[in-house]
Amino acid sequence: MxxxxxxxxxxxxxxxxxxxxxxxxxxxxxxxxxxxxxxxxxxxxxxxxxxxxxxxxxxxxxxxxxxxxxxxxxxxxxxxxxxxxxxxxxxxxxxxxxxxxxxxxxxxxxxxxxxxxxxxxxxxxxxxxxxxxxxxxxxxxxxxxxxxxxxxARAEGWYWVTLGQYLERADKTSRILDVKYHYLLPSPEDVGSPLDQLHWMALLKSVSAFNTYRRVFGNISPEGVVEFLVLNRKFPRSIYFCLTEAEICLHEISGHPAKGFGNKAEKLMGELRSQLEYDDIADVIDHGLHEYLDHLQIRLNQISTAIYDCFIGIKDNFNVQISEQE
Structure with a gap:
């Protein structure tokens, strides 16, 4: 292509x-x-x-x-x-x-x-x-x-569109979650109040997650929302789910086996996906949610740049590029 x-x-x-x-x-x-x-x-x-x-x-x-x-x-x-x-x-x-x-x-x-x-x-x-x-x-x-x-058809074109879709989705989920901690809460006294709950509900609805979250966790809590939107393995808009699907797309495009990596983009994607795979909510909170999400956004930008460098900015035929790497 x-x-x-x-x-x-x-x-x-x-x-x-x-x-x-x-x-x-x-x-x-x-x-x-x-x-x-x-x-x-x-x-x-x-x-x-x-x-x-x-x-x-x-x-x-x-x-x-x-x-x-x-x-x-x-x-x-x-x-x-x-x-x-x-x-x-x-x-x-x-x-x-x-x-x-x-x-x-x-x-x-x-x-x-x-x-x-x-x-x-x-x-x-x-x-x-x-x-x-x-x-x-x-x-x-x-x-x-x-x-x-x-x-x-699930050919190369499909995986390019899907790759863009999931990287964009991961970025937007991380941003809307990050903003909650910095802007939405009017004052510390409102933590746990009906107003606070209203904001968390709006956040979940912003990523089409409210009903699914309630089925999984029941009551709304900040820790539950963060765990669901960052680390959940089955919700299609969680950051971990998006990275997992994006990594599959990269390997389908390059033709490299799913285990390991064949280029810098796959390496960066695999590292970030692995980090989220083995993190739990305690790791996120201990690191600081804003710092954790800010790090994710930087890594997502690095992955996007690496995709361009590896596939788009160098050669017109990806098969030639892949054979040279091997």
Whole structure:
């Protein structure tokens, strides 16, 4: 496979996953704002912080309220990570490699892009209740996932898209969890209060984990939430699960056996996955949650850079590259 094709497929997976996360984040935060006491801010700033774009937002907007936050996160094309920007870039990458996609996949993605244009025209961010729009966007992306899962051959192209999807998902799960500890809790006195519980519920809903968590752990506790979202081996949005699936994709792409590694990207991925495999919640808490998650995010960035160096930035034919390494 040509490196430019692999690059487009990889970023197609990342941008679609990013868009789905943003749609869900906005939906959950809009609902949370309705449940908060009137005297509290709607707390949109923590959501922007979770995306990593708070500095960019503050440089361009004087106030952080629901209107400016939703516009920035969803429709601002000058924000390269906005929902609309992500959908637009996903569509462009899909157009470049359209021969690698099914007809149905392209049609749903194109309809999603047109839906975003419609939302921009109708100025959804100014509407009293924007949630139905973002729920619709989320469902359209999930439809896209379902069509691809049931119609795309498990060839190299599939693994490139899936690799991008899981790395993006691991990054967003780590960020939204990290922000909880730094922004969401109003004061130490509120620890364990109904307000605190409300925030933890919103956090779980932000990663579609609330119902599954309650079945596994029952009562909501900070330690339980951290263990579930970081170390759980069966939940599809836990960081450990994402890294395990991403590692499988890397080995399928390179053709190297699952045990061991054949390049730097596989080495870094295997090291990080192994660390989480043998960590427990006590290790995370002892290390400090913020420091632990910050370390994870740095390692994820290193893995992404290594993937580019090993597969995309060097040669046009991966089979040639792999044979030279062996």
């Amino acid at each position: 040509l490196s430019r094709v692999a690059d487009s497929l990889y970023w197609l997976g990342r941008y679609i996953e990013r868009a789905e996360n943003y749609a869900r984040f906005i939906d959950v935060n809009s609902n949370l704002a309705l449940d908060l006491p009137p005297q509290l801010n709607e707390q949109w700033e923590p959501l922007i912080a979770a995306t990593g774009d708070l500095e960019s937002f503050k440089a361009r907007y004087k106030t952080c309220d629901r209107t400016t936050a939703i516009y920035f996160l969803a429709f601002d094309l000058d924000n390269p990570n906005s929902l609309f920007s992500s959908v637009s870039k996903a569509r462009e990458n899909a157009r470049i490699v359209r021969e690698n996609l099914t007809k149905e996949t392209w049609e749903v993605l194109n309809e999603l892009y047109l839906r975003m244009k419609e939302g921009n025209f109708k100025k959804i961010w100014n509407q009293e209740d924007p949630r139905p729009f973002f729920i619709d966007v989320k469902y359209r992306i999930q439809l896209l996932y379902g069509i691809a899962y049931n119609s795309v």
